[in-house]
Amino acid sequence: MTRRSVLGLGAAAASGLLLPGCSRGRADEPAPSEAAVFSTGNLNGVYNKFGTALSALVSEVTGMELKPIVSDGSVDNLIKVAHRPVAQADLGFCTSDSALAAYEGTGDFSTGPLRFSALARVYDNYVHVVVPMASKAKSLDDLFPSKADPTRKMVVGVGPKDSGTEIVANLILNKAKADLIQKNPDLDPAKVDVIRKNLSLEQMAAAVQPRGTATKGSIDAFIWSGGVPTDPIAALQKSIGFRLLDIGAVAQDIALKEFGGFLVSAIPPSQYGLASSVPTLAVPNLLIAKANLSDSWAWWTVNTLFRRQNDLIPKHPEAGALDPRSAIATMPVPLHPAAERWYRQNHI
Numbered sequence: 001m002t003r004r005s006v007l008g009l010g011a012a013a014a015s016g017l018l019l020p021g022c023s024r025g026r027a028d029e030p031a032p033s034e035a036a037v038f039s040t041g042n043l044n045g046v047y048n049k050f051g052t053a054l055s056a057l058v059s060e061v062t063g064m065e066l067k068p069i070v071s072d073g074s075v076d077n078l079i080k081v082a083h084r085p086v087a088q089a090d091l092g093f094c095t096s097d098s099a100l101a102a103y104e105g106t107g108d109f110s111t112g113p114l115r116f117s118a119l120a121r122v123y124d125n126y127v128h129v130v131v132p133m134a135s136k137a138k139s140l141d142d143l144f145p146s147k148a149d150p151t152r153k154m155v156v157g158v159g160p161k162d163s164g165t166e167i168v169a170n171l172i173l174n175k176a177k178a179d180l181i182q183k184n185p186d187l188d189p190a191k192v193d194v195i196r197k198n199l200s201l202e203q204m205a206a207a208v209q210p211r212g213t214a215t216k217g218s219i220d221a222f223i224w225s226g227g228v229p230t231d232p233i234a235a236l237q238k239s240i241g242f243r244l245l246d247i248g249a250v251a252q253d254i255a256l257k258e259f260g261g262f263l264v265s266a267i268p269p270s271q272y273g274l275a276s277s278v279p280t281l282a283v284p285n286l287l288i289a290k291a292n293l294s295d296s297w298a299w300w301t302v303n304t305l306f307r308r309q310n311d312l313i314p315k316h317p318e319a320g321a322l323d324p325r326s327a328i329a330t331m332p333v334p335l336h337p338a339a340e341r342w343y344r345q346n347h348i
Helices: 003-007 046-062 074-081 096-104 164-183 201-207 231-238 248-257 295-307 317-321 337-345
Strands: 036-039 066-069 091-095 116-132 155-157 195-197 221-226 242-244 263-267 278-290
Touching (some): 036 046, 046 091, 046 295, 074 091, 074 096, 074 164, 074 278, 091 116, 091 164, 096 164, 096 278, 116 164, 116 231, 116 263, 116 295, 116 317, 116 337, 155 201, 164 195, 164 221, 164 278, 201 221, 201 231, 231 242, 248 263, 248 278, 295 337
Parallel strands (some): 036 066, 036 091, 155 195, 155 221
Antiparallel strands (some): 091 278, 116 221, 263 278
């Protein structure tokens, strides 16, 4: 049964949906009575920019501060929001695959399931596999040792430790490694790998650039899962230039075999001044809330997300992807009761 069936009200009626622009909306919905914290993401990443902009608008319309804080991304946000006995954050962003693992107590959350709710599915992350324009790497295979160069050891940035980016980066690299060994059985499996390095987005964007008299940076490539465009990546086009590796085949396999909301998609060329679109893996993002978040914070956050969408778009283009009809697709993570009420009130 779909979330839409559960709500029992069908698709959104265009004439009934509250439109962006009004600062408060329903006068009978009480404002929050105390301040709250929004755990966003890496500094200058889309989570951080989007979350900071949304926090400012929610603070404006409620008259109560929603404070954005920097974090290491999905896994960090899930831990902060679901921390026991007292949550360290009231709201946060996370990827759907990380949310599923946390809710079911699998993978990085095998010590036990976390409990939290969802306010909305917001937009999709796109996996970027970034190499400098001067790199000889044309595919994922080129990052690994080969028959022609069995000692090659590429250094690949995989995002912060225990982040959503690291999870998806390891999925991609492990699948690419297995495929390469299958195609080349003479290769020694023990030696076929890359050197994986945990770095923040800002650190990876800096490390891929040469310093001083060096001809290349301290890493050969990096993987990032985020919205488009991601500013620190886009800025590389003005310095060393970069290419995004086509990971369509690996993405297809992961999307088919790994349950958790993965999609096969493509990064449009216009986002980074590329020659053509680049097939990749997409991961839906959720806006999550601590288990006991007040109804007032949940309702006003969702209300602001959609009624002030036009004010969010200039802060980051990903806000243009917001659609209340897809926002309810957060299963198996349950919608917060007040968020569900908002969707009902607006005929979603």
